Amino acid sequence: MTMKKWFCILLTAVLLVGSALPAWADEGETTGEGCAQADGSPYSDGDTPSEGSVQNPRYAMYDVLKGIDVSEFQGTIDWAKVAADGVKFAVIRIGGRLSTTGQLYDDDNFAANIRGALANGIQVGVYFVSQAVNETEAVEEANAVLGKRGDWANKLTLTVYLNIENINSQGRLLNTNLSKDEQTNIALTFCNTIHNAGLKAGVYASFLTFNISADAIYNAGYSVWHAQYAASASLQTWYDQWQYSSAGALDGISGAVDMDFWYCANCLTGFADIDPDGWYYDSVRYAVENKLFLGMSNTQFAPNSPMTREMFVTVLYRLAGTPSTDAVSAFQDVTDPAAYYYNAVAWAAENGIVSGMGDGTFGVGRSITRQEMAVFMKRYAAWAGLSASAAGTGTASFSDRTEIASWAQDAMDWATENGILFGMSGTELVPLGTSTRAQVATVLMRLALLLDQ
DSSP states (O other), X not given: OXXXXXXXXXXXXXXXXXXXXXXXXXXXXXXXXXXXXXXXXXXXXXXXXXXTOOOOGGGTTSEEEEEEEEOGGGOSOOHHXXXXXXXXXXXXXXXXXXXXXXXEEEOTTHHHHHHHHHHTTOEEEEEEEEOOOSHHHHHHHHHHHHTTOGGGGGGOSSOEEEEEOOOSTTOHHHXXXXXXXXXXXXXXXXXXXXXXXXXXXXXXXXXXXXXXXXXXXXXXXXXXEEEOOSSSOOOOSOOSEEEEEEEEOOTTOSSOEEEEEEEEOXXXXXXXXXXXXXXXXHHHHHHHHTTSOOOSSSSOOOTTSBOBHHHHHHHHHHHTTOOOOOOOOOXXXXXXXXXXXXXXXXXXXXXXXXXXXXXXXXXXXXBOBHHHHHHHHHHHHHHTTOOOOOOSOTTTTOTTXXXXXXXXXXXXXXXXXXXXXXXSSSXXXXXXXXXXXXXXXXXHHHHHHHHTO
16 A cells, blocks of 8 residues: 555645636535535534534644534634634635436536635645545545646645535435445545646545444544534544534634534644654654554553564554454464454464564564564555665675574664665664664654655
8 A cells, every 4th residue: 555645734824826617516506515514414402502512622733623524504604803813724615416307517606615714824625526426436536636737636634535525405425325445435536636747636525424434434544534513523533634613613713613623643742752853753754644653642642662573563553554364363462352452463474474483483472573673564565555675785785794594684684785784884774773762763754654655
């Protein structure tokens, strides 16, 4: 799997040059569709949640930013007032597909909204209201977005979202009766097309009620934007955004507006032991943002703690997208299916990525050595379809090359030749040395970026 999510970057206030886009309407149908779950509201308890909503504790290490999503039906927005009211991001409708005729339409206020948001320092994403009933139409919808990208595509901090919902009781999407797999594949096709164009992609839905798999979206590396109007979100899958209300009130907007939270791992402010100036900061941020591994607690990342063999294999398993597996562990020390690392170790063994200690055990609890990491990563790269051959010269300049075990020599050459492992000093590779969590974050980021080339 390739990594499709990237660092949150700070966005400076810029002006976007553009003109309003024409809207389509036919047979009396308006374009007032999207981000309102018409066939079963995600709002569950009759109360309008607020910024006081209860956040899932797993997001304690994230910045939780206040945002909105808007369309032409918010009318003319005073974005300066919106920014002054504490809004940090906005997801702006770019267009959609009508639910009766299937005609594509543009949002009349898209250009004005994205220009106004950017001019006032508000980070932006966009959404397209889908009524695609097959993968061909999903590509058509993605291309409709890409055809309007203009300069705004270079200004996005957030994601291009496919907004999936049933618009009305007679809508084409509702009446097609797609299966969960069919609906999920349509969404993934849209995301793949957007991603292949160099933009971040994701899916908006009320995932607890709509017939689509949040796990499949997340495991493919795409953003999950979950709609649930309640005091807290109960979706078990990791989500990047939570739309918690459709009845928000803000300065600068007449009438109600959808309210959202964005969980941004950019600053890692929840970890008291992370030094923003530390050499490892970007790597740890990458690992956390991409959920390869998180903290030892909600407040401690433990960058200097050792990484065990089972921890490292679990990270590789997450890098692979946490694939579904029925593999059964044959290792004497990996017997509890409830252990957090059980599926990862069983999957890795089944796919030839790990082979254990040679005595029937995997080596649970042992700190992983640098040469073991190299072997696991080389096998993983081969499993992922990357050519994992080595010229055999990567370790030639290191004085401790003779300390590398014969079974690890090719892997160490490959890792050093590809810039995944460097020496612990100018002359020593330290193949038998162990690695800290911060060092592993750095190595895994390099591997992920190599796989994404």
